[in-house]
Amino acid sequence: MIHTILSEWPKEVGDAIVNTRSLCVALFATDKTLLYANQAMSALLRENPSETLINPTFDQLISADQKENLIFEGYVTLGDYDYVNASISARVYRKGNQILIMGGADAGQLFEQNEKLHQMNRDVANLQRQLMKEKAQLEKTVSQLNKKNEELKTLNATKDKFFSIIAHDLRSPFNAIIGFSDLLVSQVKEQDYEGIGEHAEIVQKLSMRTMNLLSNLIAWSRSQTGRLEYKPVTFNLSTFLNEIILMFADIARQKSIHIRDHIPDNVQIHADQDMLGTVLRNLISNAIKYTRENGVITVSVDNLPEALRVSVSDNGVGIPEDKVGKLFDLTRSFSTVGTHKEKGTGLGLILCRNFVARHGGEIRVESEEGEGSTFYFTIPNTASKVTEQEESAATAVQ
Incomplete structure (x- = not known):
C-alpha cells in the first residue's frame, strides 16, 4: 500500500533519499565499483569505497549464500582498522551484479554512544578536578x-x-x-x-x-x-620608663645629652616587662650613641584607637635613606660607630623587632640624615590605656 502511494512521488522520494543525513544508501557492482552513494553514505566512505566495509567485508557480502534480494541484515561497520569507524543498522540487497546497501543510525546505538560521550565528559571533568x-x-x-x-x-x-x-x-x-x-x-x-x-x-x-x-x-x-617566655602584665609605663632612663643618666651626662620623658603619669600598659625593657633600653642606648653632645632624646606615647604607640626620637646624625630598610633585617643588618666612636652589632634592633612582634605590635623608623631619627613601636590595647586626665609635665633627665 505504502509503495503504491509513494510511487506517485518518485522525484520527492528520490530527493529525500539523496539529501537525508539519517539514511545511508550505496550501490556497488560486484566488481567493487561504487555506482552510487548519497551524501550520508559518502561521508562514511574512504578513498577505496569497497574497502570501507570492514564488518562484514565486501567479499563476505558477495559470497553470501543468497544470490538475490536480501543477503544481509544487521550492523554494517564502515571505516578503517587504524582509525575511527562507524556502524549503521542496514539491509543489504543483491540483484544480479549489483549490491544495494541501505541503512541508518540505530536509536539504541545513538543512546549508547551518547551515554559514552557523557561518561567521557564526566571522566574529563573528574580528571580536571583532580589536576586542579x-x-x-x-x-x-x-x-x-x-x-x-x-x-x-x-x-x-x-x-x-x-x-x-x-x-x-x-x-x-x-x-x-x-x-x-x-x-x-x-x-x-x-x-x-x-x-x-x-x-x-x-x-x-x-x-x-x-x-x-x-x-x-x-x-x-x-x-x-623558644626558651623566652611571654608573660604580659599590666603596669605603669611612666614609672617603668623612669627606671630605665636612670640607668642611662651617667652615660647621657657624659655627652651632655638631655633625655626627656613625655609619658603621662597615668599611662597603663599591658606587656611583658622583660621584653619591653629590652626594647626601650636598646632604643634609648642607640639614641645616645648616635646623638651629638648637647643633644636631646625624647620618649613619648600616643593613645591610638587600638594600641599605645611609643616613640623614641633624637636630633642626632640620622640614618642614610638606603640603610633604613636594612635596620630590622637580620640577613642585611649593619652597625655604624657612634658620635664618640661607640661600637654596635645591629643585634639590638633585631631584638626590638622580635619582641614588639611578640606583643602583636609593629616597629618602624623615620629618619633624615643629619637631622635625627624617631623610632615608633606599638603595643596593642589589650589592657593598655591612658585615662582622661591632663598629661603630666615633661621631665628632663640629664
Whole structure:
C-alpha cells in the first residue's frame, strides 16, 4: 500500500533519499565499483569505497549464500582498522551484479554512544578536578618549600651573626678590659696613679657595653630557641620608663645629652616587662650613641584607637635613606660607630623587632640624615590605656 502511494512521488522520494543525513544508501557492482552513494553514505566512505566495509567485508557480502534480494541484515561497520569507524543498522540487497546497501543510525546505538560521550565528559571533568587539586597541592608544597628556604636563610644568617658577635664583638672588648685591668694593677703596684681614673672609666664603659651586648645576646639566643617566655602584665609605663632612663643618666651626662620623658603619669600598659625593657633600653642606648653632645632624646606615647604607640626620637646624625630598610633585617643588618666612636652589632634592633612582634605590635623608623631619627613601636590595647586626665609635665633627665 505504502509503495503504491509513494510511487506517485518518485522525484520527492528520490530527493529525500539523496539529501537525508539519517539514511545511508550505496550501490556497488560486484566488481567493487561504487555506482552510487548519497551524501550520508559518502561521508562514511574512504578513498577505496569497497574497502570501507570492514564488518562484514565486501567479499563476505558477495559470497553470501543468497544470490538475490536480501543477503544481509544487521550492523554494517564502515571505516578503517587504524582509525575511527562507524556502524549503521542496514539491509543489504543483491540483484544480479549489483549490491544495494541501505541503512541508518540505530536509536539504541545513538543512546549508547551518547551515554559514552557523557561518561567521557564526566571522566574529563573528574580528571580536571583532580589536576586542579594536584596543582593546588603542588603550589602549596612549593610555597612551603620557599618558606622553609627562607627560614634556612634566616637560620644561616642567625648562625653567622652569632659567631661574628662571639668572635669579634665580645672578644675585642674583653681583650681591652683585660689590657686596661692589667695596666691598672701595674699602676697600683708601682703607686703610679697618673691617669688611673681615666683608665678605670674606660674599663667601666667597656664593661657596661659588654654587659649590654651579653644581655642582648642571651635574650636573642633564648628567643631563637623558644626558651623566652611571654608573660604580659599590666603596669605603669611612666614609672617603668623612669627606671630605665636612670640607668642611662651617667652615660647621657657624659655627652651632655638631655633625655626627656613625655609619658603621662597615668599611662597603663599591658606587656611583658622583660621584653619591653629590652626594647626601650636598646632604643634609648642607640639614641645616645648616635646623638651629638648637647643633644636631646625624647620618649613619648600616643593613645591610638587600638594600641599605645611609643616613640623614641633624637636630633642626632640620622640614618642614610638606603640603610633604613636594612635596620630590622637580620640577613642585611649593619652597625655604624657612634658620635664618640661607640661600637654596635645591629643585634639590638633585631631584638626590638622580635619582641614588639611578640606583643602583636609593629616597629618602624623615620629618619633624615643629619637631622635625627624617631623610632615608633606599638603595643596593642589589650589592657593598655591612658585615662582622661591632663598629661603630666615633661621631665628632663640629664
